[in-house]
Amino acid sequence: MATTRRVALLFPGQGSQYPRMAAGLYGQVEVFTDTMDQAFESLGHLGVKLRDEWRSERPGALFDDVVRAQPLLYAVEYALGRTVLDWGVRPAAMLGHSVGEMVAATLSGVLSFSSGLRLMLDRVEQYAATPPGGMLAVAASAADVTAHLTGTLAIAAVNAEQQTVVAGERAELAALTRTLRDRGFTCVAVRANQAFHSPVVAGAARRSVDAWSAVSLRPPHTRLYSARLGAVLGSAAAVDPAFWAMQPAAPVLFWPTLDLLLRDESVLLVEVGPGQGLITLARRHPALQSGHCDAVGLLPARAAGPDAELAALRAAADRLAADGHIRPGAAAPSIEARSGV
Amino acid sequence: MAMFTQADLVGYMRRAAGEDESISLDGDIAEVTFADLGYDSLAVMEIASLAERELGVRLPEETMAGVETPQQFVDLVNEQLPASV
Known part of the structure; x- marks a missing residue:
């Protein structure tokens, strides 16, 4: 049955990563697979290492470090987001936590995915040099x-x-x-080796202004709730390289920003990333407690293996179809295409 | 204390939620996951530490990692409470 709720996408940040996160979808979900391949190829040498680390049951000691976690989260969340958009979902809003805010910016048209990947190479270089x-x-x-x-x-x-x-x-x-x-x-x-969102990384953030200045920035085509601002992102901030460069050194005002989103409209929150950390927090909000808003994750709440990941994705697609956000069966071809079912 | 009940646990859950007073814990939540109730792993650890302090049980992080529902939490505490006289 269709509801009047609209869809809002939530993107988690550093700390949500787990070994083989969303790897169960690779080779099974077409858009997701193609997007991950695009990311690994664009990232050159780093891409080769990232692909190995991502698919490893026991990744190395750097898995939670900026050099692995940030580009992997960025790519995995963007690929998941592309998958949902490919089903026909037209989100009314997006909200990202930490590196998730950069995914929201990419999916809402502020920057291209290839620009985002280049910025990730710069981020890895600048932030790896910050104090432990x-x-x-x-x-x-x-x-x-x-x-x-x-x-x-x-x-x-x-x-x-x-x-x-x-x-x-x-x-x-x-x-x-x-x-x-x-x-x-x-x-x-x-799970982090750097002091993100604190003055400790302010120098690295300043050094990344040059890389952001070299990227084409546009106002978002979808309403972007910025956890850096605690407000809806306006056009001026969206195209300001310094706004984005300094974002990883500024506090993440997730709860006040979520509160604003949930007060603005009735939404189905969809967590687009590993785990369900953000929607678990959101369930504490009066708008979800009252049933005015609801939430669903694309992946299981915790690492649970490839079958559970595919099952969670199918369940989320079924929920989106039941609520009238996509045509019934619209998601099935992209999920089943590679598995030959 | 003879037996730790779901009502006792709900008391701890409300205290852990603090100012998040809107959390509804009415009805049969025994088999609902903590995540679906709005309690992430940090919030569950907070409940566990309240129980440790007040009941004298031991609920280490490694054990709590496998606890997903209020029923599992209640069972774990009861395993450790001395039998009632």
């Missing part, structure tokens, strides 16, 4: 966490009213973890 750092998720409000911050430590993300991420240099982050645990806070390390 990390990120810590804390089950507490930003206000409660802020009182304990020292030195390079900064609020990197506001994920929910009771979930805040801190980033900073490694030793300081370790000391903060001890302090917070002693005081009864629950904390868990985010």
Whole structure:
């Protein structure tokens, strides 16, 4: 039965990656496969390494590092997004967390995928040279966490009213973890080797302005809720190279931005990336609790193997068809084409 | 404490949600996944640490990683509580 809800795409960020994320779709889902191949080929030597790491059950120590996680998340999420658009979904809005915001920008026409891949090569180079750092998720409000911050430590993300991420240099982050645990806070390390969304990476962000200036930027054709701004992205910011270059050093205002999106309209949130971290947070929002809005993930909530990934994708397609966002059966050919079913 | 019930767990879940008061935990949620209820792994760890502090049970992160539903959580706690007299 068709509903009046529109579709909003959510793109997760650093920390959502897991070994073989979405690899179960490779060779099975045509658009996804072709897009991943395009990414690996465009990335040259890095692309060869990325392909091996992505398909490995036990990727190397760099898997959570900027040099692997960021280009892989960017490519995998873009390829998943292309798949959904290929089914005929016409999203009313997009919202990306961290590197997911760059995927949203690409799918909404701000930059091309080939430009995005070139920028990923630059990002790998600039950010790999930043001081060893990390990120810590804390089950507490930003206000409660802020009182304990020292030195390079900064609020990197506001994920929910009771979930805040801190980033900073490694030793300081370790000391903060001890302090917070002693005081009864629950904390868990985010899978990251750099202090993204903190002043620690501001120098790398500034150095990437040149690469962004060399790229053609256009206003988005689909409404883009920017977690950097906590607002809808306007044309001026969309075409400003410095806005995008500095985005990885600025806090991710995910919850306030999501709140704005959910207040603006009735939507079916679709998580376009590994896991279901963002829609799990979204389920705490009154708009989802009341049934006004709802959510579905394209992939399982946690790493579960290729069959579970294909099953989750089919279930998401069925849900989109049931709600009238795509024609019944529209997704089947692209999912079944390579498997010969 | 004789037995840890779903109602006890819901109490912890509400406390862990804090200001997120809108979370609805009514009805039969025993087999609904924590993720579908809006509780990610960090929020489940928060519930586990409340239970550890107040019930004296041990709920290490490795064990909690396999706990996906309120029923599994309740069962895990009850395995560790001393039998009632």
